[in-house]
Amino acid sequence: MTIYLDNSATTFPKPESVYRAVDHAFRTYGANPGRGGHRMSLESARMIFDARETAADFIDTDDASRIVFTSGATEAINLALFGLLSPGDRVVTTSMEHNAVIRPLHALQKRGVEVVTVEAEADGRVPVDRIEAACTV
Incomplete structure (x- = not known):
């Protein structure tokens, strides 16, 4: 087996x-x-x-x-992020995100998208109150 x-x-x-x-x-x-x-x-x-x-x-x-079919998750993430976010938009992410999310967000940040990163605890948890606070403008 x-x-x-x-x-x-x-x-x-x-x-x-x-x-x-x-x-x-x-x-x-x-x-x-x-x-x-x-x-x-x-x-x-x-x-x-x-x-x-x-x-x-x-x-x-x-x-x-x-419904759009892509070659995989990385392509789908790029399609969604680059398709939805424009200069002046604000997106909240966490320090635990996969590189497939972080890299396009970094590129979008250079184009004028505000990227707010919520830090995770040492054990990997991201407290909901931190996310809520980051979502409040």
């Missing part, structure tokens, strides 16, 4: 259903969904559309067109 304890980079082992779905996708959806009107391209586009609909249902939103 394999015991795997490093799930921060990926999830392993995956459920059998994931392996089957990926195998099916590799064998079925062999075309770029946005580059043609042929059957394989349309099937790929339909699969992505269905995945968007499923995700929208899961998070209880009516607008599946607002």
Whole structure:
């Protein structure tokens, strides 16, 4: 039996259903969904559309067109932060944030976004009152 304890980079082992779905996708959806009107391209586009609909249902939103797929969390974080924050905006973060959050916030700070960092306790906890105080302008 394999015991795997490093799930921060990926999830392993995956459920059998994931392996089957990926195998099916590799064998079925062999075309770029946005580059043609042929059957394989349309099937790929339909699969992505269905995945968007499923995700929208899961998070209880009516607008599946607002669901965006990214290559991973770092890209998603960058898309959200750079897409939402503008010069003059204020964002509150903590000293415990991952580098994938801190680096884009640092870049945005150079562009005029105010970044307020709430320090964590020695044990890693961030007291709610500190966050509330940082959110008060």
